[in-house]
Amino acid sequence: MSRNVTGTGARRTARRTGGNGGAAGAAVAAVTAATVGLGVLMTGPAFAAGAGPAAAGGAQAPVVTRAGLDPSLVAGRGASVGFAEQEAENAATNGSVIGPDRTAYTLPAEASGRKAVKLTPGQYVEFTLPSAANALTVRYSIPDAPGGGGITAPLDVTVNGKNRTTATLTSQYSWLYNQYPFSNDPGAGLLHPDWWITECGCVPAATTPAPEITKPFRPNHFYDEQRLLLGQKYRAGDKVRLTVPAGSNAAWTVIDLVDTELVGLPHVDLAAAxxxxxxxxxxxxxxxxxxxxxxxxxxxxxxxxxxxxxxxxxxxxxxxxxxxxxxxxxxxxxxxxxxxxxxxxxxxxxxxxxxxxxxxxxxxxxxxxxxxxxxxxxxxxxxxxxxxxxxxxxxxxxxxxxxxxxxxxxxxxxxxxxxxxxxxxxxxxxxxxxxxxxxxxxxxxxxxxxxxxxxxxxxxxxxxxxxxxxxxxxxxxxxxxxxxxxxxxxxxxxxxxxxxxxxxxxxxxxxxxxxxxxxxxxxxxxxxxxxxxxxxxxxxxxxxxxxxxxxxxxxxxxxxxxxxxxxxxxxxxxxxxxxxxxxxxxxxxxxxxxxxxxxxxxxxxxxxxxxxxxxxxxxxxxxxxxxxxxxxxxxxxxxxxxxxxxxxxxxxxxxxxxxxxxxxxxxxxWLAGWELPNTITCDDRPPVVAPPAPSAW
Structure with missing residues (x-):
C-alpha cells in the first residue's frame, strides 16, 4: 500500500457532454457492424491455420510452471488463467542463467522463481509451445539510460525460424532508485538523510563525517512486460525464439518468462452504443x-x-x-x-x-x-x-x-x-x-x-x-x-x-x-x-x-x-x-x-x-x-x-x-519443548540455511 500520503479518491465531477440524439442512435448498429471488420484488419490474420509440425530437435521440451513450481504443488490455489507460464531458465538458450538470488536490488531477486536468462546481442532463448497459441506475454528487463528515464531496444520474435516480428522493449517504466517514494534519477542523493540507513548502520544527517552512499542507491523495479499477438495460431510443439539482434543498443536483455495463450475472437455487441x-x-x-x-x-x-x-x-x-x-x-x-x-x-x-x-x-x-x-x-x-x-x-x-x-x-x-x-x-x-x-x-x-x-x-x-x-x-x-x-x-x-x-x-x-x-x-x-x-x-x-x-x-x-x-x-x-x-x-x-x-x-x-x-x-x-x-x-x-x-x-x-x-x-x-512454560529460544538474527526445493507432501 502507499506508505505515507496516498491517493484519496476521485475529486473530479462527471462531464456530461450532449449526445448526438436520434442520429447517433440510428448510426450505432451500422458503425458497430462496420468496425468488427476493422478490428480484424487492425490485428492481422489472428486465426489462420496452424504452422505445421514442430521442427525436429534443438529446443527443450516445454516446462510449464505456476509461480515457478510444478503446477501440482500449488493445485487448487491461485487464479485460473488462460495462459501457460514458462520460465526462461527452463528453456533452450545460448545465454546465461542468472540466480537464484533473493537479495533485494538484484535482477534475480525480482525474477519469477528467482532465476532468469541474460542475453547479449546475438543470443536467444527458445520456448516450445505446450499447447496451441496465438499470443504471448514476455517479461523482461533492459538497462536504464545512464541518466535515468529509460531506453528502448529491439527483440526479434520468430516461430519455427520464420515469421519474424520485432518487438520494441522499453525501460521507461522500470528502474526506480533511492528511498521511498523513490526517484527516477540514478545519481540522486539520499531523499531522506534523516532516516536510518542499514548500509552504513547510521543516520547520515546525524553522522560526522556523513557517509558516502553508493550511487545508484538501491536500484529496483527492474522488470516490465509486453504482450504480442503472433498473427496466426501455432501448434503445440512449435518453437518460439526470442533473439536480441546484433547491434542492439541494450548491452543486455534479461528474459524472465513468457506466458503463451490462445486468444479468442473479438467480442461484438451490435445493439450497444x-x-x-x-x-x-x-x-x-x-x-x-x-x-x-x-x-x-x-x-x-x-x-x-x-x-x-x-x-x-x-x-x-x-x-x-x-x-x-x-x-x-x-x-x-x-x-x-x-x-x-x-x-x-x-x-x-x-x-x-x-x-x-x-x-x-x-x-x-x-x-x-x-x-x-x-x-x-x-x-x-x-x-x-x-x-x-x-x-x-x-x-x-x-x-x-x-x-x-x-x-x-x-x-x-x-x-x-x-x-x-x-x-x-x-x-x-x-x-x-x-x-x-x-x-x-x-x-x-x-x-x-x-x-x-x-x-x-x-x-x-x-x-x-x-x-x-x-x-x-x-x-x-x-x-x-x-x-x-x-x-x-x-x-x-x-x-x-x-x-x-x-x-x-x-x-x-x-x-x-x-x-x-x-x-x-x-x-x-x-x-x-x-x-x-x-x-x-x-x-x-x-x-x-x-x-x-x-x-x-x-x-x-x-x-x-x-x-x-x-x-x-x-x-x-x-x-x-x-x-x-x-x-x-x-x-x-x-x-x-x-x-x-x-x-x-x-x-x-x-x-x-x-x-x-x-x-x-x-x-x-x-x-x-x-x-x-x-x-x-x-x-x-x-x-x-x-x-x-x-x-x-x-x-x-x-x-x-x-x-x-x-x-x-x-x-x-519443531514445537516439542518450546511450548509452555515457554523456554526462551531467542536468536535475534539466526543464520539462514537455504531450504531444498519443495516437493509433494
Missing part, C-alpha cells in the same frame, strides 16, 4: 475521451450498453462512470491508452497529474453504482511514484458494480477504491507493472469480492484492504495469484471486520514485506470479528526488513498502532520454500510493551522448508497450533524472543500446543 458513432478514434491519433463521454450519456438515456470495438483509443484523463455498462472486444483488442498530463495547478486532493482511468464519483458526492466494466485494456503512462496523484486505472467509489476481464498496465495503482462503498465484484483481471499497489480497498469497503485475478510486479502491496477511519468489512480475496511484489506484501490486511483471504497463491515478494500480512498499521481501525486466512499457498516468501535488519515470515503479524486481538484463523495454508520464517508475530521495538498479539489460531498447516524457524515471536501474546506439520527447518523450530524482557517465567509469547504438530529439522521436532 458504439463509441465510434460518437467520434472515438480507434487509431489512437485523436483523443477519444469526449467521444466516450458522449457514448456514456447516450447509453444512460437509452438504457443501452457502451461498446468499444477493437482499436487503440487515446484517453488522457478520467472517464467518470455511473449507472453504465462498458464492454470492449477483449483486453487484447480494445486498448484505452493515455499520457500522464501535468495539471496547471494542483487539484484539491493534491494531484499534480491526471491520466487515463475509469473513476466512480467521490464517496462524499454519493459515489457511483451499477457500473459494469469488462473486456478492455487500460495502458497508463506512470513512470514515477507521487502518492497524491490520481493516476490509477480504476478509482473512486463504485457500489453494486462489476469489473471483469481487464488488463491494467503502467498505472500508479491498478484499482484503488475510496469508500464507503459496497458490493463490488472484481474478477478475472490481469494487473501488471504498477508503480504502487495492484488493488486497494481503502476506507469502508464492504461486502465485496476480489476473485480469480492475476497480479504481477506491483510496486507495493499486490492486494490490500486498508481500514483507515472506517473499517473494511465482510470482504473476500479469493483464488487470486500475486507474483513478485517489488515492495511490501502480496496480500495485506490492515484492520477491519470479518474479512476472508482464501485460496490465493502468492510468490516471490522482494523486500520489506512478505506474502501475507496482518497489520495494525497506517492508522487502520482495529481488527474485530473474525479474520479468516484459509487454504492459501505462499512460495519463496519472507523478505529482509531493512529497517529492522531481520527476515520476515511468509505470513507475518505486526502490532504497530494497536494490539491485535480479533479471532484470527489461519487454516489449511501451505508455506513453501520460506526464505526465513514461515510464521512471524512482531511488535516494533518502541511499542513492544504497549501492544500484543493474541487470539491467533493456526490449524492444518504445512511448512516445507524454512531458512530459519517455523515460528518467530517478537511480541507479547499467544497463539494456538494444531496439526502444523513442518519439514526441512533450517534452525530451531521456534525463535521466541517475545518482548525481549526474558523474565524468569520465560518468554512473554505463549505457543499453545493443541496436538498433531509434527515434523521439524536438524534440531528435532
Amino acid at each position: 458504439n463509441v465510434l458513432a460518437f467520434g472515438a478514434d480507434p487509431t489512437g491519433r485523436r483523443d477519444s475521451a469526449d467521444a466516450i463521454d458522449r457514448a456514456i450519456a447516450f447509453a444512460q438515456r437509452t438504457h443501452l450498453k457502451v461498446y468499444i470495438p477493437p482499436g487503440t483509443y487515446q484517453v488522457n484523463r478520467h472517464i467518470v462512470v455511473d449507472n453504465v455498462t462498458i464492454e470492449g472486444a477483449g483486453s487484447w483488442y480494445t486498448i484505452i491508452k493515455g499520457h500522464q498530463v501535468d495539471l496547471a495547478t494542483p487539484a484539491p486532493d493534491g494531484s499534480v497529474h491526471t491520466g487515463v482511468g475509469f473513476y466512480g464519483k467521490d464517496a462524499a458526492a454519493g459515489g457511483s453504482s451499477n457500473v459494469h466494466l469488462s473486456g478492455f485494456a487500460i495502458e497508463g503512462d506512470v513512470r514515477e511514484r507521487i502518492d497524491t496523484d490520481q493516476v490509477n486505472g480504476i478509482g473512486g467509489a463504485l457500489s453494486d458494480s462489476t469489473i471483469d476481464g481487464l488488463y491494467i498496465h503502467h498505472t500508479k495503482v491498478g484499482l484503488w477504491f475510496d469508500g464507503p462503498m459496497k458490493n463490488l465484484r472484481i474478477t478475472r483481471n490481469v494487473i501488471a507493472d504498477q508503480i504502487a499497489d495492484g488493488l486497494n480497498f481503502h476506507t469502508g469497503v464492504t461486502g465485496s469480492l476480489v476473485q480469480n485475478n492475476f497480479v504481477r510486479n506491483s510496486g507495493d502491496d499486490g492486494l490490500a484492504m486498508w481500514s483507515e477511519k472506517i473499517a473494511d468489512a465482510n470482504n473476500t480475496f479469493d483464488h487470486n495469484t500475486v507474483q513478485t511484489p517489488v515492495l511490501a506484501n502480496g496480500i495485506a490486511i490492515y484492520g477491519g471486520t470479518d474479512n476472508t483471504v482464501s485460496g490465493n497463491l502468492i510468490a516471490d515478494p522482494v523486500r520489506e514485506g512478505s506474502a501475507i500480512h496482518v497489520g495494525s498499521r497506517f492508522g487502520a481501525e482495529a481488527f474485530t470479528g473474525r479474520l479468516s486466512i484459509t487454504d492459501n499457498t505462499t512460495v519463496r516468501a519472507g523478505t529482509y526488513e531493512l529497517n529492522w535488519n531481520i527476515g520476515l515470515g511468509a505470513i507475518w503479524f505486526s502490532a504497530l498502532d494497536k494490539s491485535i486481538d480479533a479471532d484470527i484463523r489461519v487454516t489449511g495454508d501451505n508455506f513453501l520454500d520460506n526464505t526465513y520464517n514461515a510464521i512471524m508475530l512482531v511488535a516494533d521495538w518502541p511499542v513492544k510493551d504497549q501492544y500484543s498479539i493474541t487470539n491467533v489460531h493456526f490449524k492444518d498447516i504445512k511448512v516445507d522448508g524454512t531458512g530459519t524457524s517455523v515460528v518467530s515471536a517478537r511480541a507479547a501474546g499467544s497463539a494456538t497450533f494444531e496439526n502444523v506439520d513442518a519439514r526441512n527447518v533450517g534452525a530451531v523450530g521456534v525463535n521466541n524472543c517475545g518482548t525481549f524482557h526474558f523474565t524468569p517465567a520465560g518468554s512473554e509469547f505463549a505457543l499453545n500446543d493443541l496436538g498433531g504438530n509434527d515434523g521439524g529439522g536438524t534440531t528435532g521436532p
Whole structure:
C-alpha cells in the first residue's frame, strides 16, 4: 500500500457532454457492424491455420510452471488463467542463467522463481509451445539510460525460424532508485538523510563525517512486460525464439518468462452504443475521451450498453462512470491508452497529474453504482511514484458494480477504491507493472469480492484492504495469484471486520514485506470479528526488513498502532520454500510493551522448508497450533524472543500446543519443548540455511 500520503479518491465531477440524439442512435448498429471488420484488419490474420509440425530437435521440451513450481504443488490455489507460464531458465538458450538470488536490488531477486536468462546481442532463448497459441506475454528487463528515464531496444520474435516480428522493449517504466517514494534519477542523493540507513548502520544527517552512499542507491523495479499477438495460431510443439539482434543498443536483455495463450475472437455487441458513432478514434491519433463521454450519456438515456470495438483509443484523463455498462472486444483488442498530463495547478486532493482511468464519483458526492466494466485494456503512462496523484486505472467509489476481464498496465495503482462503498465484484483481471499497489480497498469497503485475478510486479502491496477511519468489512480475496511484489506484501490486511483471504497463491515478494500480512498499521481501525486466512499457498516468501535488519515470515503479524486481538484463523495454508520464517508475530521495538498479539489460531498447516524457524515471536501474546506439520527447518523450530524482557517465567509469547504438530529439522521436532512454560529460544538474527526445493507432501 502507499506508505505515507496516498491517493484519496476521485475529486473530479462527471462531464456530461450532449449526445448526438436520434442520429447517433440510428448510426450505432451500422458503425458497430462496420468496425468488427476493422478490428480484424487492425490485428492481422489472428486465426489462420496452424504452422505445421514442430521442427525436429534443438529446443527443450516445454516446462510449464505456476509461480515457478510444478503446477501440482500449488493445485487448487491461485487464479485460473488462460495462459501457460514458462520460465526462461527452463528453456533452450545460448545465454546465461542468472540466480537464484533473493537479495533485494538484484535482477534475480525480482525474477519469477528467482532465476532468469541474460542475453547479449546475438543470443536467444527458445520456448516450445505446450499447447496451441496465438499470443504471448514476455517479461523482461533492459538497462536504464545512464541518466535515468529509460531506453528502448529491439527483440526479434520468430516461430519455427520464420515469421519474424520485432518487438520494441522499453525501460521507461522500470528502474526506480533511492528511498521511498523513490526517484527516477540514478545519481540522486539520499531523499531522506534523516532516516536510518542499514548500509552504513547510521543516520547520515546525524553522522560526522556523513557517509558516502553508493550511487545508484538501491536500484529496483527492474522488470516490465509486453504482450504480442503472433498473427496466426501455432501448434503445440512449435518453437518460439526470442533473439536480441546484433547491434542492439541494450548491452543486455534479461528474459524472465513468457506466458503463451490462445486468444479468442473479438467480442461484438451490435445493439450497444458504439463509441465510434460518437467520434472515438480507434487509431489512437485523436483523443477519444469526449467521444466516450458522449457514448456514456447516450447509453444512460437509452438504457443501452457502451461498446468499444477493437482499436487503440487515446484517453488522457478520467472517464467518470455511473449507472453504465462498458464492454470492449477483449483486453487484447480494445486498448484505452493515455499520457500522464501535468495539471496547471494542483487539484484539491493534491494531484499534480491526471491520466487515463475509469473513476466512480467521490464517496462524499454519493459515489457511483451499477457500473459494469469488462473486456478492455487500460495502458497508463506512470513512470514515477507521487502518492497524491490520481493516476490509477480504476478509482473512486463504485457500489453494486462489476469489473471483469481487464488488463491494467503502467498505472500508479491498478484499482484503488475510496469508500464507503459496497458490493463490488472484481474478477478475472490481469494487473501488471504498477508503480504502487495492484488493488486497494481503502476506507469502508464492504461486502465485496476480489476473485480469480492475476497480479504481477506491483510496486507495493499486490492486494490490500486498508481500514483507515472506517473499517473494511465482510470482504473476500479469493483464488487470486500475486507474483513478485517489488515492495511490501502480496496480500495485506490492515484492520477491519470479518474479512476472508482464501485460496490465493502468492510468490516471490522482494523486500520489506512478505506474502501475507496482518497489520495494525497506517492508522487502520482495529481488527474485530473474525479474520479468516484459509487454504492459501505462499512460495519463496519472507523478505529482509531493512529497517529492522531481520527476515520476515511468509505470513507475518505486526502490532504497530494497536494490539491485535480479533479471532484470527489461519487454516489449511501451505508455506513453501520460506526464505526465513514461515510464521512471524512482531511488535516494533518502541511499542513492544504497549501492544500484543493474541487470539491467533493456526490449524492444518504445512511448512516445507524454512531458512530459519517455523515460528518467530517478537511480541507479547499467544497463539494456538494444531496439526502444523513442518519439514526441512533450517534452525530451531521456534525463535521466541517475545518482548525481549526474558523474565524468569520465560518468554512473554505463549505457543499453545493443541496436538498433531509434527515434523521439524536438524534440531528435532519443531514445537516439542518450546511450548509452555515457554523456554526462551531467542536468536535475534539466526543464520539462514537455504531450504531444498519443495516437493509433494
